[in-house]
Amino acid sequence: MENIAGTKPALNWAVNISVVFLVVLWLVPTVGLLVSSFRDREQIAVSAWWKSPFPxxxxxxxxxxxxxxxxxxxxxxxxxxxxxxxxxxxxxxxxxxxxxxxxxxxxxxxxxxxxxxxxxxxxxxxxxxxxxxxxxxxxxxxxxxxxxPPDFSLENYEIILTSDNMDRAFINTLTVTIPATIIPILIAAFAAYALAWMDFPGRGVLIALVVGLLVVPLQLALVPMLQLHNKVGIGQSYLGIWLAHTGFGLPLAIYLLRNYMVGLPRDIIESAKVDGATDFQVFTKIVLPLSFPALASFAIFQFLWTWNDLLVAKVFLPSNSESWVMTVKIADDLLGSRGGDWGILAAAAFISIAVPLIVFFTMQRYLVRGLLAGSVK
Amino acid sequence: MSPIMQGIITIIVGVGGCVGYFYLSNLVLDKVIFPPKAGDKGRNINRATMVRPWLFLFPAMFALGLYLVYPVIGSFWRSLFNRAGDEFIGFGNYSSMFADSAFQTAFLNNFLWVLVVPAMATFLGLLVAQLTDRLSWGNIAKSLIFMPMAISFVGASLIWRFVYANNPDIGIINAMRDFVGLAPIDVLQIPFWNNFFLMVILIWIQTGFAMVILSAALRGIPEETVEAAIIDGANPFQIFFKIKVPQIMGTIVVVWTTITILVLKVFDIVYAMTGGNFETEILPSYMMDFMFRDDGRATAVAFVIMIIVLPVMIWNIRQARKEMN
Structure with missing residues (x-):
């Protein structure tokens, strides 16, 4: 398609330049943050980050x-x-x-x-x-x-990690994220298999229910579920937020996994059943290993979503500073107490987005696949 | 107990519990309740087959019912009670809410968000998808524009605080104003227009999402239709608008509605940038103002959001059912 009629060199140039322009436009804010996070605090106040290579x-x-x-x-x-x-x-x-x-x-x-x-x-x-x-x-x-001379150092990171308890918030975020990513996958995988490969009355209704629940605003769940958690003694705790994230992540998990499992070749599953495999065996030995790409897609989604979440953490975790996750720490504490301290803010923000960015760039393939499976009908 | 230990134990108990539940419940079903023994062997196998799907489904359906279905009713019921939750006041929360000027502002602002953000994100996503389609370094460009998807709304807000900062030595916008000799201005305090500066953040995040999906849709267009148009002498713009866009209209609608739903849920940006001040409140952030203070009002706002989302939900369900038949 490179040399087909209708492609003009001038147009090619225009395309290249506009894409460069858009990419730069998209990157500039993040680059500004990254550069600022390494700069000396006094230098930030007197010279802009785009002049930072100069004295x-x-x-x-x-x-x-x-x-x-x-x-x-x-x-x-x-x-x-x-x-x-x-x-x-x-x-x-x-x-x-x-x-x-x-x-x-x-x-x-x-x-x-x-x-x-x-x-x-x-x-x-x-x-x-x-x-x-x-x-x-x-x-x-x-x-x-x-x-x-330009002064780049890790000083901001040292300050934020040692005196501002950001290290604690990082660990809290990790603690919330990992169980909240793993548990829904297991529960959803079994349900997705049942909805994809088992025949029973009411299957269509359940699938429709899952599709409907995909868009229920989770704001609705905040007040009633917090009340329920308080009533049964879970209260605002890690257990509470794990359960909440599990519940909120399930519709997408079931939907993604079911769509993927339905597409697996029928022959394999039927011949396994003819050979005497039970549904449980078919699921664990055949369907689950074959569904790895879909499992990975959802895991990445759920990981990014729980890592980046502010709303659920504000409601379902205790509001004392020991249990702040990074998003809450930044939004409720640092923006106020460190409001004008741009270097510290930048370092804090970068600590909170570093892990998602690594996950994003290493596993982009699965993320894209998941997005496509989840949206294109 | 330290939270990390608690987390590790939860993973072990959670994962072990799930695996144990599925394994043992299957075992019990096959060996104890309906053992395939002589006599009623066939009947028992059939019965087990009928029960098994529900074993597989039970944990998921229980969690969904508890965390997503029950709250729809629970929230609505709670919204009919006063602040303390001990007096039934019918639609009192709704009527006082609709009379509240802050709610009206939030509602109008949210309407603006719903108009602008999905449209801009979809448009820019489509633009980038088309421009990068035949580019040798298209994948790198797409990857970089997609990157904000990985960043939290709070992180993105902080990133844009730098861009919008009042100090011309920090904020690019004010540096440009400074360059042409204008006084610095706090863009987040300009009435009405500050909403658009907040929307930019969500557009910045969501364009990548739209781009990824629309890019795949563009790739899926049959080559012959484009070739035929070229042979007929169509110029690149005609090919794009008259051949390509109509063929991916379905996908554009899906992207558009997905972002619309998102716009109705995101409170983080307003919360972290302005805290709802300077007339920038939207419904989700308005709700958070009442969370922990007046549960009656908070649930009423949540229910209003639910009603706005409802048409999309029904449409989604109908599409899904159509596909299955």
Whole structure:
């Protein structure tokens, strides 16, 4: 189809360029988050993430070192180096000043005239000379603007994981997700087999029921099921959320698996039955292994759905901070307490989306297959 | 007990319990209740065959009934009672809710969401599907546009908080405004239009879903129809709109309705971006405002959502039944 009539080179170019444009448009927000999560918090505040590969101009304040005070020709002089005294070995002064009102009014190498006949000279490498006709009793301030090189580190991740309990939330999410993914698969697989390969009155009605339940908004279940959980003693707990996720995941599980199982070749199943296999054996030895792709599809769906869920976790888990999952932690805690701390927020978000992204990119094939089986009729 | 241990035990008990239930119930059925012994061997086998499907179905049907069927009735019943749940007030929750201006805003906003999000996501999905169809690097492009599907709504909201940030050194939108000399603006506080900025997030997520399904549908179009159109001198646009789109109309409708249903359920984006402030409330987030505070009102909102979803549900069931016959 490459060289068929109707395909013009100009059109090809237009297609390529528009796809590039769309892909960039789709990626930019996520890339921004990823880059920001590795940046120094102070750099985030003064330079945009798309400028992050370049040095950042920042304003600093330092104190001249009074220990170096000497008297020379009737002038009191302090000499030193801003960077070595500040603990940084290198850097370069872009501009400096001796007063808060003009922190970057003088070029390096020039001399700034200050109040009370004092002067300040700072070289580009940070060497400074501060002079005063009168005795200097308090260490004078030196303001300077300096270019700092791009600063990428894992600091944000360290902070969020150690002091903000995000590690706890990560484990909580994992704890919710894994049982809530495995259990519905088993239950649904048996039901799907019955709906696909066993003959009994009412089968059509049950299939229709499952299809109908696919779209029931789970908002309906929140109040009555929480009440029921409280009544039978489960309350807001992990057990409660596992049961809830199992219930909410079943319609899609049964639907996907049944659609797949119906498509398995009839000959295999019938010849097994003729050879004396029971339904239980047919299911465990033939249908289940053959249905692996559908099982994988649903497992990925359910995993992503439970991992990313906020609503069910807010309702069915206790609301204390020890049982927060990551989505609740971000939405209810970090957005408030760390609202302006963009680096920390970015790191937190990236921790919460890293696992789904890995699952997504490694098992995309099954996800796509599941989507197609679940939607295209 | 630490949650991890609890989780591991649950997996073992859950999986073991399921396997044990299915295995043992089959065993009991075949060996104890209807043993195929001499005399009524044939009759017993037949009886066992009649009972077995229900053994297979029981756990699933029980869970579905409990977690999805019972709540429809339970929620409706609860919505007829007052806040404390001890006084029957008929449709009092509904009438006070419809009179509440916040509910009206939420309802109208949700209507906007239902109009815009499925349409845009389906349109963009179709566009990308068509553009990448014959592209050598089409699969990579599709994979990247599909990626937001894996990201949680909360994560996506945070990602877009960066884009919308007020500070021109963080938010791209304000950086562009800054570049042309305009003052920074908080897009989430512009009345009415802020809704659209929130919708963008869901469109960003759902376009990939629409694209994957529509892309498969485009691949499924018989090649001859396209070739015939080319021979007849149709240009690429005519081929797309007059040959391809009509053939995948069924799939487009399915994608459209699936996203519509989703729009009625997602509260995370509004919750994480504005908390429903600045007139951005939609029904699911409006419901969460009352959850834990006024169960009567919360269930009433949930039931309104259910009624809006109902036509789609009926249509889905009819389609499914048609297919089976």
């Amino acid at each position: 950042v101009a920042q304003n600093f304040a330092a104190k001249a070192n009074l220990d170096n005070l000497t008297e020379r020709d009737g002038l009191f002089v302090i000499e030193g180096n801003i960077f070595t005294e500040g603990g940084n070995d290198e850097g370069s002064i872009a501009a400096f000043g001796g007063a808060r009102t003009s922190p970057d009014g003088t070029q390096p190498g020039d001399t700034a005239e200050l109040t009370r006949d004092r002067t300040l000279t700072v070289q580009a490498n940070g060497d400074y000379v501060y002079t005063s006709p009168a005795e200097i009793t308090r260490a004078p301030s030196i303001y300077f603007a300096s270019e700092t």
